[in-house]
Amino acid sequence: MVKIHIPNNHPRAESLRIREKLVEGFRKGVVVPEGLIAHGRGECFDYLIGEKTQPFAFKAEKAAVALLLLSNHPVISVNGNSAALCPTEIVKLAYLTGSKVEVNLFHRTFERERTIEKILREQGLDEVLGVGENASGTIPTVCSLRCRVDPRGLLVADTVLLSIEDGDRTMAYRKSGKNVIAVDLNPFSRTAIWASITIVDNVVRAFPNMIKLAKNLKKENKETLKKILETYNNDKILKEAVKFINQRLVRLGHEKVFGFSLTEEVLQLAKLNSVRLKG
Amino acid sequence: MVKIHIPNNHPRAESLRIREKLVEGFRKGVVVPEGLIAHGRGECFDYLIGEKTQPFAFKAEKAAVALLLLSNHPVISVNGNSAALCPTEIVKLAYLTGSKVEVNLFHRTFERERTIEKILREQGLDEVLGVGENASGTIPTVCSLRCRVDPRGLLVADTVLLSIEDGDRTMAYRKSGKNVIAVDLNPFSRTAIWASITIVDNVVRAFPNMIKLAKNLKKENKETLKKILETYNNDKILKEAVKFINQRLVRLGHEKVFGFSLTEEVLQLAKLNSVRLKG
Numbered sequence: 001m002v003k004i005h006i007p008n009n010h011p012r013a014e015s016l017r018i019r020e021k022l023v024e025g026f027r028k029g030v031v032v033p034e035g036l037i038a039h040g041r042g043e044c045f046d047y048l049i050g051e052k053t054q055p056f057a058f059k060a061e062k063a064a065v066a067l068l069l070l071s072n073h074p075v076i077s078v079n080g081n082s083a084a085l086c087p088t089e090i091v092k093l094a095y096l097t098g099s100k101v102e103v104n105l106f107h108r109t110f111e112r113e114r115t116i117e118k119i120l121r122e123q124g125l126d127e128v129l130g131v132g133e134n135a136s137g138t139i140p141t142v143c144s145l146r147c148r149v150d151p152r153g154l155l156v157a158d159t160v161l162l163s164i165e166d167g168d169r170t171m172a173y174r175k176s177g178k179n180v181i182a183v184d185l186n187p188f189s190r191t192a193i194w195a196s197i198t199i200v201d202n203v204v205r206a207f208p209n210m211i212k213l214a215k216n217l218k219k220e221n222k223e224t225l226k227k228i229l230e231t232y233n234n235d236k237i238l239k240e241a242v243k244f245i246n247q248r249l250v251r252l253g254h255e256k257v258f259g260f261s262l263t264e265e266v267l268q269l270a271k272l273n274s275v276r277l278k279g
Numbered sequence: 280m281v282k283i284h285i286p287n288n289h290p291r292a293e294s295l296r297i298r299e300k301l302v303e304g305f306r307k308g309v310v311v312p313e314g315l316i317a318h319g320r321g322e323c324f325d326y327l328i329g330e331k332t333q334p335f336a337f338k339a340e341k342a343a344v345a346l347l348l349l350s351n352h353p354v355i356s357v358n359g360n361s362a363a364l365c366p367t368e369i370v371k372l373a374y375l376t377g378s379k380v381e382v383n384l385f386h387r388t389f390e391r392e393r394t395i396e397k398i399l400r401e402q403g404l405d406e407v408l409g410v411g412e413n414a415s416g417t418i419p420t421v422c423s424l425r426c427r428v429d430p431r432g433l434l435v436a437d438t439v440l441l442s443i444e445d446g447d448r449t450m451a452y453r454k455s456g457k458n459v460i461a462v463d464l465n466p467f468s469r470t471a472i473w474a475s476i477t478i479v480d481n482v483v484r485a486f487p488n489m490i491k492l493a494k495n496l497k498k499e500n501k502e503t504l505k506k507i508l509e510t511y512n513n514d515k516i517l518k519e520a521v522k523f524i525n526q527r528l529v530r531l532g533h534e535k536v537f538g539f540s541l542t543e544e545v546l547q548l549a550k551l552n553s554v555r556l557k558g
Contacts, residue, residue, distance in 0.1 A: 019316050022312075022316065023312040023313060023316075026312050027312075033305050033306075033315055034298065034302060036312055036316045036319065037298050037301065037302075037315045037316065037318055037322065038319055039316050039319055040315065040316035040317055040318055040319020040320040040321070040322065041319040041320065041322045041323045042323075043316065043319065043320045043323075044319070044320045044321075044323030044324055045323055186323075188531050188532075239532070242531075242532035243532070245528060246525060246528050246532070249521070249524060249525050249528065250525055252467050252521075253467075253522075253525065
């Protein structure tokens with residue numbers, strides 16, 4: 001396969017580089033075709049939040065780390081896309097917060113599970129849950145093979161960190177009484193609405209942010225961490241995200257569509273064309 | 280590969296079915312991994328316009344058909360994604376408007392070109408331009424292999440219909456004096472802004488709509504068609520699209536995030552959780 005060169009001056013260079021990471025994951029058998037499409041969907045929402053960690057996301061990331069540190073059985077759930085985009089960061093965050101890591105796939109095959117397990121082990125993770133026979137537990141109401149979970153991991157978890165996930169799963173986990181931290185770029189998704197803490201951010205920024213936060217918050221006592229959670233309001237965070245996107249779209253409209261800088265040149269061409277058509 | 284069953288009651292059933300079409304195209308070698316991601320990006324914008332043909336799109340589709348019928352050398356450019364999603368409709372529209380059809384790929388390989396040619400021929404198209412040695416012409420300033428065009432097609436075209444395309448190409452065509460009709464779900468993209476006529480719609484709806492329109496407009500005289508174009512204002516259409524998306528996001532925010540129907544249940548759970556956390 002040809003390696004695509006991405007010019008630095010391309011308006012979406014960073015986004016295209018992340019895209020290539022995912023395509024590489026796809027070639028390795030980690031990411032499925034559907035995962036590539038799901039990523040594209042995320043790309044668009046990322047574009048809507050300005051491809052940066054916005055304050056609403058950072059607040060959620062801080063609360064998420066406090067929650068992981070306070071939980072008795074925190075588990076980070078890994079799917080193909082997150083394994084392709086940030087395996088190193090997943091392992092680091094798990095280590096810093098004392099979380100277990102479990103592989104959980106929609107398009108489940110033993111081969112894919114093993115490939116992801118291998119990637120995580122290469123990053124220094126000793127225990128990778130949820131692979132093969134180990135996923136012998138079941139979480140009710142989750143259809144698809146994602147219902148199969150590890151009795152040492154997702155089954156007994158009190159807090160689950162999910163990224164790029166389907167709403168069904170988030171709802172099932174909440175209904176079974178678990179706390180769910182969801183990294184999801186779409187603030188309107190069922191996952192975003194059902195999660196206890198919704199991080200409207202790209203995983204490639206959310207995980208490094210949480211690692212930095214964990215390094216600091218690890219030193220704090222339980223009372224401080226509880227205070228962070230008590231003052232955190234996910235409903236408010238989602239509203240902030242939605243407001244931000246709306247304001248950004250209005251701004252984008254003004255700059256790109258309602259503005260005159262580029263449009264002038266375009267209108268000139270349009271005029272030339274319509275003259276030609278009329279003639 | 281396992282065929283995925285999509286439940287009819289899934290909130291995004293239709294979108295998931297289109298997704299599977301693309302994955303099938305991918306397995307046939309028509310669609311590249313990057314094309315899957317690009318599709319996902321489009322999916323999100325489609326969600327923002329309500330996954331329906333909105334009035335701004337329909338007006339653009341009507342003007343597009345008038346322009347194709349008035350042009351001397353209209354060409355429909357086909358890439359992997361459009362070949363996977365609507366090959367039958369591309370051939371029908373070409374037939375109804377007297378347009379030629381040319382294959383033009385970013386990730387160009389002879390094998391892919393031939394696969395797409397075969398698909399179009401199966402739909403009854405006699406002449407498929409731009410395949411292999413036939414793409415001996417060059418359109419300046421288009422980087423990547425998309426610059427290679429057929430001297431009987433894109434090189435001499437006065438009007439080009441593109442779908443799901445990169446901004447570079449649209450700009451190069453406009454600068455070379457061609458009319459560009461672009462089907463693009465992102466009204467902020469360079470393609471959307473540079474095109475003569477921007478159809479902010481999904482190709483799976485835009486092509487069937489244009490086929491219906493072409494059947495009717497074919498019967499009209501040139502003056503009527505010219506009038507449609509003279510009263511068409513692409514700048515206004517883009518503004519309508521941007522306004523629509525903004526209003527829809529405000530509405531979505533109210534229904535899903537600011538509303539109380541679902542949130543009540545979520546808040547109950549959140550309360551349970553925070554009690555548990557505090558305890």
